[in-house]
Amino acid sequence: MTTGKVTTGQVTTGQVNHGQMNIELTETERARILAKSALFDPPSATTADGRRDLVGLSREQLAAEMVAIGEKPFRAKQIWHWIYHQGETDFARMSTIAKPMQETLAEKFIVGRPVAAEVQTSIDETRKFLFRFRDGQEAETVYIPDRQEDRGAVCISSQVGCTLSCRFCHTGTQTLVRNLGPAEIVGQFMAARDSYGEWPSPHGETPRLLSTIVLMGMGEPLYNYANVAQAMRIVMDNEGIGLSRRRITLSTSGVVPMMDRVGEELGVNLAVSLHAVRDDLRDEIVPLNRKYPIKEVLAACRRYPGASNSRRITFEYIMLRGLNDSEADAHELVRLIAGMPAKVNLIPFNPWPGSAYEPSTPAQIDRFAKIVMDAGFSSPVRQPRGRDILAACGQLRTESQRNRA
Numbered sequence: 001m002t003t004g005k006v007t008t009g010q011v012t013t014g015q016v017n018h019g020q021m022n023i024e025l026t027e028t029e030r031a032r033i034l035a036k037s038a039l040f041d042p043p044s045a046t047t048a049d050g051r052r053d054l055v056g057l058s059r060e061q062l063a064a065e066m067v068a069i070g071e072k073p074f075r076a077k078q079i080w081h082w083i084y085h086q087g088e089t090d091f092a093r094m095s096t097i098a099k100p101m102q103e104t105l106a107e108k109f110i111v112g113r114p115v116a117a118e119v120q121t122s123i124d125e126t127r128k129f130l131f132r133f134r135d136g137q138e139a140e141t142v143y144i145p146d147r148q149e150d151r152g153a154v155c156i157s158s159q160v161g162c163t164l165s166c167r168f169c170h171t172g173t174q175t176l177v178r179n180l181g182p183a184e185i186v187g188q189f190m191a192a193r194d195s196y197g198e199w200p201s202p203h204g205e206t207p208r209l210l211s212t213i214v215l216m217g218m219g220e221p222l223y224n225y226a227n228v229a230q231a232m233r234i235v236m237d238n239e240g241i242g243l244s245r246r247r248i249t250l251s252t253s254g255v256v257p258m259m260d261r262v263g264e265e266l267g268v269n270l271a272v273s274l275h276a277v278r279d280d281l282r283d284e285i286v287p288l289n290r291k292y293p294i295k296e297v298l299a300a301c302r303r304y305p306g307a308s309n310s311r312r313i314t315f316e317y318i319m320l321r322g323l324n325d326s327e328a329d330a331h332e333l334v335r336l337i338a339g340m341p342a343k344v345n346l347i348p349f350n351p352w353p354g355s356a357y358e359p360s361t362p363a364q365i366d367r368f369a370k371i372v373m374d375a376g377f378s379s380p381v382r383q384p385r386g387r388d389i390l391a392a393c394g395q396l397r398t399e400s401q402r403n404r405a
Contacts, residue, residue: 029257037223040159042181043135045112053112054083055190056183058230059237069108071101077239083111084240087190087199113191114184129192133160133184137177139218141188143196143210151211156188158228159219164253166273167285168318170352179224185231189213189241201241212247216271220288222255222262232266245269251316253288254297263305270304271314271345272297276324277332285320294336302340312341312378319348319360319368330371343378 045053054062063076078096082088089111091102114131117138121127129141137160145152160177162169193199193210202208213235215221221228232248235241250262251271262270274297276282282289289297301313315337319325333344346369349359360368365381372379 026257026260030261033223033255033258034226037179037225040176040179040224041227042133042178042184045134045181045183047110047134051108051110053183054079054109055112055187056181056185056231056234058233065109069104075101079105080237080240084190084234084237085201085242087193087201089113112183112187113194114187116191116195119195127192127195129188129195131184131188131191133180139180139184139188141192141217143192145209150207150209152209153212153214154189154192154210155214155217156185157217157219158185158215158221158224162218163220163223164286164288166253166275166287168275168320168349168355168357170355174218176219179227180219182227182230182234185228186234186241189235203242212249213243214249214251214271216249216251220253220255221250222252222258225258225261229262229266232268246311249314253286254292254300255288256292256296256300259297259300259304263307267306269311269314270301270307271316272301273318274315274333275318277329277336281324285323298336298340301342307341309341312343315342315344317344317346319346319365321349321358321360321364323357325360325364325368327367327371330368334372334375334377337377338375343380344372346372346379346381348381 045056047053052065054065057065059076059080062080063073066073066075066079075097079094082094082096088094091097091105091109091111094102097105112134114133116129117132118130119127125145127143127145129143130138131141132138139157139160141157142155143152144155157180159179161174163176165175189210196209198209213232215228228250232250235243235248236245245266245268248266249269249271250266251273252259252262253273259270262268273286274282274294275286276289277294279289279293282294301307304313307313315333317324317333337344346365348365349355349357351357351359369379369381
């Protein structure tokens with residue numbers, strides 16, 4: 001009589017098919033996400049007079065542009081150095097390039113930057129930029145300087161508006177307008193560098209004012225993966241900006257099919273906006289949970305490539321009074337992440353006009369943090385920065401609106 005089992009050490013046919021099915025479903029879902037994302041892609045990176053912006057092109061694309069104007073591909077390496085190492089925007093000042101070629105480049109191309117339509121500096125020295133792009137759409141970027149050292153983090157946006165509608169987030173009240181392109185994403189960091197005069201790019205471990213990038217601004221980066229990935233590859237290129245993948249953190253609300261891909265292709269640090277330990281509550285405050293519930297998100301975290309005690313996964317947890325901040329919630333959080341190389345960032349809720357939530361009391365945050373710390377997980381409380389200019393976590397928003405057909 002056949003039992004359907006096989007000898008020890010082998011896998012049943014049913015298991016193999018199930019595994020293959022899961023892979024196929026994941027690939028199908030990734031393809032669907034990428035196809036939907038493409039519907040919101042930015043306009044062509046050309047000016048009204050037809051010149052192409054060289055910022056945002058991959059090395060291969062830049063070489064192809066050089067060949068198209070009759071130049072040798074090696075010219076791309078020279079131009080790459082001027083754009084991303086020196087921060088130069090004027091071809092006439094690219095001294096290693098002959099003047100006739102400088103003139104040709106100026107006729108065909110530009111080295112662009114988003115326009116800083118407004119710059120605000122907080123009393124705590126946090127600086128917020130309202131960047132306007134070529135089509136008039138806008139997104140916000142925040143530089144958060146370290147309080148003790150000459151370094152800091154640039155919080156970059158990946159979309160105008162947001163794909164998601166997290167209830168506690170001001171950006172979530174602005175529906176998605178469009179994705180940002182590679183030039184617009186890397187351009188935020190470059191324009192922030194312009195503001196602080198930090199060119200040429202520091203080498204290796206040389207101290208930098210703008211020392212890290214956090215993709216925690218407007219938008220869900222994994223719903224704009226192709227553009228974000230190209231921008232981050234440019235940032236990490238050692239012959240340009242040269243920022244280590246260890247100094248880049250991508251924050252997601254849990255787009256599970258794309259989380260594996262980030263680890264495999266980019267290897268940057270991963271942060272997950274968890275914010276609740278029960279599916280019913282997370283369904284309410286992070287609606288994406290209805291598609292990718294907590295169990296699936298945590299499983300993706302456990303298999304994230306490169307996660308270790310030296311490169312822990314960060315769980316972001318916004319503290320909402322009377323909603324997700326009880327001692328029982330803290331104990332459940334510890335249970336959920338047990339055995340994982342992880343840390344928990346506790347974020348006091350930052351109010352914004354019209355918000356319906358209140359921040360947890362300092363005493364309750366301390367009790368919550370102690371439970372998590374006593375379980376062996378680092379649980380720093382993120383001190384609000386830039387609240388007076390609406391630059392703190394969850395406060396970013398612009399007036400851009402999607403043009404309806």
